[in-house]
Amino acid sequence: MKKFFLLILAVIALNAKIIVDSLNRHVNVSDNIQSIVAVGPGALRLVVYLQSQNKVVGIEKKEKKFIYARPYILAHKELLKLPVIGMGGPNPRINLEAVLKLKSDVIIAGYISKQKADMITKKTGIPVIVISYGNLGTFANKKFFNSIKILGNLLNKQKRADRVIDFIKKLDRDIKSRKFKCNKKVYIGAVAFKGLHGITSTMPKFPPFEMLGVSNAVNVNAKSQIFIDKEKLFIINPDVIFIDESGLKFVKKDGLIKKLKAFRQKQIYGILPYNNYMTNIGTAYADTYYIGKVLAPEKFRDINIVEKSNEIYKFLVGKPCYNSMAKFFGGFKKLY
Structure with a gap:
């Protein structure tokens, strides 16, 4: 003392x-x-x-x-x-x-x-x-x-x-107040982790899904990123797929995605990469809003995703970055 x-x-x-x-x-x-x-x-x-x-x-x-x-x-x-x-x-x-x-x-x-x-x-x-x-x-x-x-x-x-x-x-309270029941099989693919990866890279406990109350169709006991077998993904055959756009070129090159139900039903969407030198908090929340808007549009009817993303970026980093990021990666949109 x-x-x-x-x-x-x-x-x-x-x-x-x-x-x-x-x-x-x-x-x-x-x-x-x-x-x-x-x-x-x-x-x-x-x-x-x-x-x-x-x-x-x-x-x-x-x-x-x-x-x-x-x-x-x-x-x-x-x-x-x-x-x-x-x-x-x-x-x-x-x-x-x-x-x-x-x-x-x-x-x-x-x-x-x-x-x-x-x-x-x-x-x-x-x-x-x-x-x-x-x-x-x-x-x-x-x-x-x-x-x-x-x-x-x-x-x-x-x-x-x-x-x-x-x-x-x-932001956290707002998103959690919009939680909804999702009966669809939803999957996140091409998750970046210590590098860029293709569609078999996923995160079973994907934080944006967890915040929305949505389960990853790959339901295994793993908190971080994992790779799943292509055969397993084909068996699961998700209804809706979200793709981390940092790995989109690998997804396109692989071709597996075209064999899945989500491709045939045009239910594949792009989100921005938020894991890069640890979590980009603003992008993680923007992704979550977009995923919610796709899966439960009635719950997120008031959200203009571009405006919301830029509001988040402007507050956290001082400038509205969404358009520049979307130009590079593709942005929030239907991919297939």
């Missing part, structure tokens, strides 16, 4: 504060953060959600690729001009020398261990704040909201953090 009290006094004297990150690490940081680097899955996205992209001084190489799947980059292409401070990816490899040259006040890191965070600080002298969204593909969970609050405190953006949380919770 005495040591902790002395630490508090030292922090006050240095015009600093203590941030408790997602790993429950107590980190001493400046009370006036002016420069940031964000590394690892999901970190830069949350910085943009908190309208602090102007403080970013370097980004990962991964952030410069496949930008149409990441609205936070699409809305702020100025970030692409910043120096590269690492390759990126899970368990990101950070170029500590490059980070030191940029004189960053803090490193915001997604999904790294306590040992790695402590090691980076030991080698650079720069505090590391670790954030998490929870499991891949999930959204609107306690870990995500906690990370928003952590960064709100770090960046003196508490009011913006509260607004982001309130906005997302409002």
Whole structure:
């Protein structure tokens, strides 16, 4: 207790504060953060959600690729001009020398261990704040909201953090209030997971389905992405199929989809990819609204999907990105 009290006094004297990150690490940081680097899955996205992209001084190489799947980059292409401070990816490899040259006040890191965070600080002298969204593909969970609050405190953006949380919770409540009974066999295919895949890539517990109260026709006990046998998909023969458009070229090349009932009955629809360097929260909700509109049009009669998508993107990342994303991927539409 005495040591902790002395630490508090030292922090006050240095015009600093203590941030408790997602790993429950107590980190001493400046009370006036002016420069940031964000590394690892999901970190830069949350910085943009908190309208602090102007403080970013370097980004990962991964952030410069496949930008149409990441609205936070699409809305702020100025970030692409910043120096590269690492390759990126899970368990990101950070170029500590490059980070030191940029004189960053803090490193915001997604999904790294306590040992790695402590090691980076030991080698650079720069505090590391670790954030998490929870499991891949999930959204609107306690870990995500906690990370928003952590960064709100770090960046003196508490009011913006509260607004982001309130906005997302409002979307959540609105969608759940429209739940409906679905008697059709519904399937999600071409789910992106550590790369792009074809129609046999699915997620049994697909979060947009779960939020709507819809079951995936592939009903197995798996929380993450899996591949199913083509024969099994043919036996299931879904009534309605949604395709993650990031994998559409693989679906077309395979040809299996043309043998399914949903193809013959013209019930195959495209959705935007939302898993890219962790969950793109805005796209996940836009997808959910569109899926609901297809399966229960009477429940979503008041929703113009383009307007709703742009409303979500404009609030979260500052610009209406739907048209650019739709031009690249195809957008919300019937595919076959």
